[in-house]
Amino acid sequence: MYRFLLTHAIRDWAEKTPEQEAVRFAGQSLTYAELEARTNSLARLLIDQGVKRGDRVGIFMNKSLEAAVSLYASMKAGAAYVPLDPFAPPQRLAYVIQNCGIRHVLSAEAKRAQVNEILCESVELDCLVGIEGVERQGLRAFSWDQADAFPSSGLDLHLTEQDLAYILYTSGSTGVPKGIMHIHRSGLSFAEWAAQTYKLSPSDRLSNHAPLHFDLSTFDFFAGAIAGATTTLIPEALTKFPANLTKLIEEERLTVWYSVPFALIQLVERGVIEKRDLSALRWVLFAGEVFPTKHLRQLMIRLPDSKFSNLFGPTETNVCTYYHVLEVPPDTDEPIPIGKVCANLEELVVDDQDRPVAPGEVGELLIRGGVVMKGYWGMPERNAACFYRRPTLGSFEDVFYRTGDLVQLDAAGNYRYLGRKDRQIKTRGYRVELDEVEAALDSHQGVFEAAVYTMPDPQGSSLIVASIVPHPGVALDEPMLVEHLRARLPFYAIPTQIWIMDEFPRTSTGKIDRRELQAMAIRNLNGNDISP
Amino acid sequence: MDRKIALSDYIKQEVMRNPKANLDDAEDLFNAGILDSLAILQLVAFIEENFKIKIPDEDVIFENFQNLNALASYLETQKAAE
Numbered sequence: 001m002y003r004f005l006l007t008h009a010i011r012d013w014a015e016k017t018p019e020q021e022a023v024r025f026a027g028q029s030l031t032y033a034e035l036e037a038r039t040n041s042l043a044r045l046l047i048d049q050g051v052k053r054g055d056r057v058g059i060f061m062n063k064s065l066e067a068a069v070s071l072y073a074s075m076k077a078g079a080a081y082v083p084l085d086p087f088a089p090p091q092r093l094a095y096v097i098q099n100c101g102i103r104h105v106l107s108a109e110a111k112r113a114q115v116n117e118i119l120c121e122s123v124e125l126d127c128l129v130g131i132e133g134v135e136r137q138g139l140r141a142f143s144w145d146q147a148d149a150f151p152s153s154g155l156d157l158h159l160t161e162q163d164l165a166y167i168l169y170t171s172g173s174t175g176v177p178k179g180i181m182h183i184h185r186s187g188l189s190f191a192e193w194a195a196q197t198y199k200l201s202p203s204d205r206l207s208n209h210a211p212l213h214f215d216l217s218t219f220d221f222f223a224g225a226i227a228g229a230t231t232t233l234i235p236e237a238l239t240k241f242p243a244n245l246t247k248l249i250e251e252e253r254l255t256v257w258y259s260v261p262f263a264l265i266q267l268v269e270r271g272v273i274e275k276r277d278l279s280a281l282r283w284v285l286f287a288g289e290v291f292p293t294k295h296l297r298q299l300m301i302r303l304p305d306s307k308f309s310n311l312f313g314p315t316e317t318n319v320c321t322y323y324h325v326l327e328v329p330p331d332t333d334e335p336i337p338i339g340k341v342c343a344n345l346e347e348l349v350v351d352d353q354d355r356p357v358a359p360g361e362v363g364e365l366l367i368r369g370g371v372v373m374k375g376y377w378g379m380p381e382r383n384a385a386c387f388y389r390r391p392t393l394g395s396f397e398d399v400f401y402r403t404g405d406l407v408q409l410d411a412a413g414n415y416r417y418l419g420r421k422d423r424q425i426k427t428r429g430y431r432v433e434l435d436e437v438e439a440a441l442d443s444h445q446g447v448f449e450a451a452v453y454t455m456p457d458p459q460g461s462s463l464i465v466a467s468i469v470p471h472p473g474v475a476l477d478e479p480m481l482v483e484h485l486r487a488r489l490p491f492y493a494i495p496t497q498i499w500i501m502d503e504f505p506r507t508s509t510g511k512i513d514r515r516e517l518q519a520m521a522i523r524n525l526n527g528n529d530i531s532p
Numbered sequence: 533m534d535r536k537i538a539l540s541d542y543i544k545q546e547v548m549r550n551p552k553a554n555l556d557d558a559e560d561l562f563n564a565g566i567l568d569s570l571a572i573l574q575l576v577a578f579i580e581e582n583f584k585i586k587i588p589d590e591d592v593i594f595e596n597f598q599n600l601n602a603l604a605s606y607l608e609t610q611k612a613a614e
Contacts, residue, residue: 062563087565110563237562240569241597243590266569272590428569459570482549491565 004161005184006191007075009225010036011154017228020202023068023221024252025233030065032228035072037152042073042129044150046104049127049140053078053157054164056100059212060084060093060115061108061130063233066144067212068221070106071166078157079104080164080181083212086236088490090114092177094121096169100179100377107131161185167377168213168315171432171493173423175439179377180315182218189370190318191222193342197322198256198283198309200227205252205280208233209245209259215315216287219258229256239263242271246278253280258311260429261291264299265460273302287311287319288429290417292460293333300328312338312417314403315431316386318371320345321415337414338407345369347415348400349407354388364421365407366400373401425454428461430492437495440488441466444481446474451504452495453514455521465521466495469503476500497521535583536604542578543600547571557600572597585611 003009010022010032018033030038046057057074059081061067074081082100084093097105097118107115107130115131119139128134128141165184172178194200206224208231210216224231232252238244246267249257257264264286267273284299284306291310300308313320323339341347349363350356357363366388375383388400406418423434434452441450448471454462470476478498485494505516536557544553548566561567567575575597576587585607596606 237560237594237598240562240567240572241592241594244593247593262569270589270592275590459573479550479552491568496570 003226004188005075005159005163006165006187006222006225007039007072009222009228010039010072013225013228017202020228021230022225023065023231023233025063025065025068026235028065029230030068035068036154038069038148039072039076040152040154041150042069042106042147043076043155045129045142045147046073046077046079046127047155048150049104051077051079051104053159055079055104056082056102056164056167058082058084058097058100058102058105059107060086060105060111062086062110063208063235064108065233066106066108066130067233068231071212071221074106075165075184076155076157078159078163080167082167082169082179083217085169085211085213085490086111086114089487090117091121091487092490094118094123096177096179097123097125099176100167100169103127105129159184161188164374166218168215170315171424171436173433173435175436175443177436178379178382181374181377182318183374186318186371186373187218187222189344190342191218191226193344193371194219194223194319195226197342198223198285200224200229200256202228204229204255206231206256207249207254207258209239209257209263211236214288215318216258216260218318219285219311242266242269246271246273246276249278249281250276255280256283256285257281258285258287260288261286261295262289262428262459262461264291265295268295268298268302269459278303279305281306283307283309285309285311287313288431289426289461290335293328293335295460296325296336297328297330300325310336310338313367313371314405316373316401317367317403320347320365320367320371320403323414335416337410337412338417339414341367341415342371345371346398348390349409350388359409360411362406362408362418365403365405365415367403368398368400372399425462425464427454427464427492428457428459430490432464432493434464437464437466437485437489437493440485441468441481441498443488444476444484446470446476446480448472448474449504449512451512451514451517453518453521455518455525464493464495465497465499465518467499467501467504467517467521469501535607536600538582539575539579539603540600542575543567543571546574546578555600557604560599561597562594567597579607583607583611585614 013032014036021029022032022035057079059070071081103126132143134141161184165187167179167181169177169179208220308325310323311319321338323337348366390398404421407415437452438450449469452466455465457463505513507513
């Protein structure tokens with residue numbers, strides 16, 4: 001059957017294999033027929049409650065079967081789904097809801113307290129599903145049972161592949177999060193490529209380790225659904241425990257795993273893999289960060305039956321390059337390549353004057369093709385800057401997305417990742433703009449100046465560290481600053497250490513010497529005073 | 533000193549970085565977003581050093597760390613077994 005929307009896959013499998021499990025969570029499951037029926041019902045409720053094509057629907061809940069129902073139902077109603085990080089501070093979530101114009105939120109009873117806090121941040125909603133009895137002017141609340149009571153037959157809204165599908169909010173360098181908009185075409189372009197490349201089939205059982213607001217989750221759900229496979233959502237709490245995760249992989253007989261390298265490093269170090277039977281696992285996929293080679297080597301030794309693949313690309317392009325890791329050289333810890341550009345995409349590597357570089361030279365990676373996002377929500381200037389329009393063939397032009405990633409083609413024809421053009425970093429797989437953390441510290445009235453930088457993480461990633469200089473005469477301590485940041489930033493963006501200093505080291509031009517701050521922090525890793 | 537109090541103090545001081553924070557013994561440390569992977573490692577190191585109780589990797593599981601009550605009772609069993 002024709003497929004041009006992300007929701008078509010579940011519609012089709014609900015007919016072909018209605019009894020096949022589509023999603024599993026904590027021992028419960030929904031078959032394709034049940035998933036199709038529940039998403040149709042919820043979509044009808046949303047339309048009944050005023051959702052129009054192009055609207056945005058918030059999803060605010062922990063991992064659950066309803067989370068899977070929610071994302072498909074939002075899209076079936078013609079809206080984009082917008083995952084709201086279940087652990088982010090209410091003030092930040094209120095910003096996302098207002099920035100994105102969300103009027104409908106799908107949630108769960110366990111989130112009642114946070115929803116009330118968000119509503120106190122002058123957020124106005126029309127409709128809330130999953131929490132009953134929340135009394136607000138103009139707000140209609142429904143239980144999940146009420147949603148399921150709507151008719152479950154299919155809808156036909158005449159949506160196109162150009163309709164918005166999902167918006168993922170990520171750290172923004174201006175101090176507030178920004179929304180990355182994907183349409184059905186960009187989501188499907190990636191999912192179709194992934195389903196084909198990793199030869200997913202109905203007998204596969206995929207993990208869903210990443211949170212919904214991470215682009216990794218789109219592989220778990222959409223590539224899995226295209227293949228008619230089963231996706232197991234992993235409860236957030238278990239993702240913190242490697243020994244639980246390996247047990248889950250064994251019990252669920254997972255065949256495809258996808259996560260950030262940090263989670264896999266933890267599995268090697270503390271997952272007691274030797275006590276588990278993980279032989280069903282045929283693909284181990286990772287993305288989001290460089291996998292340190294020495295840890296990857298260990299993982300490959302521990303999982304002799306699995307194949308390994310490095311997927312690369314900012315959320316703005318889903319995934320744009322990939323590299324199947326056949327072997328890791330025994331004698332060097334040089335990082336593995338990010339590989340070749342995925343099918344149906346085109347890359348361009350340019351210098352800072354936008355001139356294509358010669359093969360082997362370092363440049364910024366630009367990508368064009370079906371996987372590229374539509375743009376950032378409500379940021380016309382940023383959109384103008386991030387797309388590069390290159391005239392070709394007279395009046396025709398190619399539109400490339402500027403990834404901000406510096407790459408280099410190696411002798412074997414694989415790209416290698418060398419770093420970022422800006423101050424965007426990854427800490428244990430989470431994407432953070434250091435400028436956003438600085439802005440959050442600067443917004444504390446006692447802070448005169450703040451500098452945020454990274455430090456190597458003994459667990460194979462990077463850690464965020466901050467130094468601040470208070471206003472003269474103001475007494476600040478770390479708990480006060482942490483409390484201030486907790487109200488504004490997700491937990492992973494909060495510096496692991498905040499040094500309070502009388503003054504900053506400066507470069508010869510008077511700028512804050514972040515490199516020296518970083519060196520001081522590393523020297524004092526064990527918690528000593530770092531005053532110069 | 534009572535282990536549960538020491539654990540609670542440690543989590544408030546080092547993980548929540550707020551000695552005056554409220555932390556109920558039955559509070560779910562993960563639903564509330566208090567502990568992350570890094571904090572669990574720190575907590576295990578703290579326990580092994582201060583209580584002289586060895587925690588094998590396969591015991592570092594959600595069921596033993598869900599809240600302070602669960603952790604204290606696990607440590608009691610583990611201490612008795614040593």
